[in-house]
Amino acid sequence: MNKFVLNETSYHGAGAISAVPEEIKARGYKKAFVASDPDLIKFGVTAKVTDLLDKEGIPYEVYSDIKPNPTIENVQNGVAAFKACGADCIVAIGGGSSMDTSKAIGIIITNPEFADVRSLEGVAPTKNPCTPIIAVPTTAGTAAEVTINYVITDVEKKRKFVCVDVHDIPVVAVVDPDMMASMPAGLTAATGMDALTHAIEGYITKGAWELSDMFHIKAIEVIARSLRAAVKNEKEGRDGMALGQYIAGMGFSNVGLGVDHSMAHTLSAYYDMPHGKACATLLPCVMAFNAPCTGEKYRDIAKAMGVEGTENMTQEEYRKAAVEAVDKLAQDVGIVTSLKGVVKEEDLPQLALDAYNDACRPGNPRDCSVEDIEALYRSLM
Numbered sequence: 001m002n003k004f005v006l007n008e009t010s011y012h013g014a015g016a017i018s019a020v021p022e023e024i025k026a027r028g029y030k031k032a033f034v035a036s037d038p039d040l041i042k043f044g045v046t047a048k049v050t051d052l053l054d055k056e057g058i059p060y061e062v063y064s065d066i067k068p069n070p071t072i073e074n075v076q077n078g079v080a081a082f083k084a085c086g087a088d089c090i091v092a093i094g095g096g097s098s099m100d101t102s103k104a105i106g107i108i109i110t111n112p113e114f115a116d117v118r119s120l121e122g123v124a125p126t127k128n129p130c131t132p133i134i135a136v137p138t139t140a141g142t143a144a145e146v147t148i149n150y151v152i153t154d155v156e157k158k159r160k161f162v163c164v165d166v167h168d169i170p171v172v173a174v175v176d177p178d179m180m181a182s183m184p185a186g187l188t189a190a191t192g193m194d195a196l197t198h199a200i201e202g203y204i205t206k207g208a209w210e211l212s213d214m215f216h217i218k219a220i221e222v223i224a225r226s227l228r229a230a231v232k233n234e235k236e237g238r239d240g241m242a243l244g245q246y247i248a249g250m251g252f253s254n255v256g257l258g259v260d261h262s263m264a265h266t267l268s269a270y271y272d273m274p275h276g277k278a279c280a281t282l283l284p285c286v287m288a289f290n291a292p293c294t295g296e297k298y299r300d301i302a303k304a305m306g307v308e309g310t311e312n313m314t315q316e317e318y319r320k321a322a323v324e325a326v327d328k329l330a331q332d333v334g335i336v337t338s339l340k341g342v343v344k345e346e347d348l349p350q351l352a353l354d355a356y357n358d359a360c361r362p363g364n365p366r367d368c369s370v371e372d373i374e375a376l377y378r379s380l381m
Helices: 016-026 038-042 047-055 072-085 096-110 185-204 210-231 235-255 259-271 275-293 297-304 315-332 345-356 370-379
Strands: 009-012 032-036 060-063 089-094 133-137 149-154 159-164 172-175
Touching: 009 016, 009 235, 016 047, 016 089, 016 133, 016 172, 032 047, 032 072, 032 096, 047 060, 047 089, 060 072, 072 096, 072 149, 089 096, 096 133, 096 149, 096 159, 149 259, 159 259, 172 235, 185 210, 185 235, 185 259, 185 275, 185 297, 185 315, 210 235, 210 297, 210 315, 259 275, 259 345, 259 370, 275 315, 275 370, 297 315, 345 370
Parallel strands: 009 172, 032 060, 032 089, 089 133, 133 172
Antiparallel strands: 149 159
């Protein structure tokens, strides 16, 4: 039996943020807890939404103690701030960091027995849906607005842990490409490649099936034709990436990912490497490693990436073509697929072990050992 979980409601397109106050009022919420990171507040991105709340007379309080790789402390401080302000809903504005922090806060508010945060790792036995979240993404990559996943950093133990919980999904997703227009080219590239990683890993993961395949192959197609233009800040590219990353999220949230994400989580925990950049750096290498266990799926990936003549290629040829098409896209948008100068030799054994123990690794299509993962890291050094 397969299970599929999606938002109750989602809005798409330019100007979609106008739905935020409408949804708050329609659902009878009285006060919003606006979770957004400091840079978005500084540059006026958060204000695009809070100005609408002001106009409609909806009270709110802003919480911005959120790091790019959100920590246990960020979550616990957020829980205290939420309780103190008397809000009854969360408006999460930002990328994965704001969304993930909001999910953890919302879960703990309604399931206080998990207040230590660490106990949420994996598939925690929470009993209650989290505090209602209205999610407004400002990056086209994580798709956290439509997933049942979030990731928190344990600074003390130098690790990131994945939480998977159907109770944390936002009730409303508001995907407005205008909210993403201020992203610099480098961030657009990194988050876009993260979205592509979601789509490719979700398409080949062990849990994949027909319904998820439909989302993932479409996401690959949309991202492949949109990312270059999005990096140039062209409207058509921005619009395409806003949609493509969401479609990828609809799929992978329900079937899981693979070792690329396991390895990326570990890189972020050790070196504070941005998650999207870590995923993108690893993707061609991990795809090549996984190729022997993907059947004919790399033919579909190559075709969706825009490779012509795939129907006449041998298995070896279309697998190679798929990897090369992904590598070419990464290069075109300025992603360096190398870990030279990033990973320290002495960290390799623990890096590999932590990646092996990550919640995403079991879904990888090719079974891999700690030694395999260490070899993958080393190959990029």
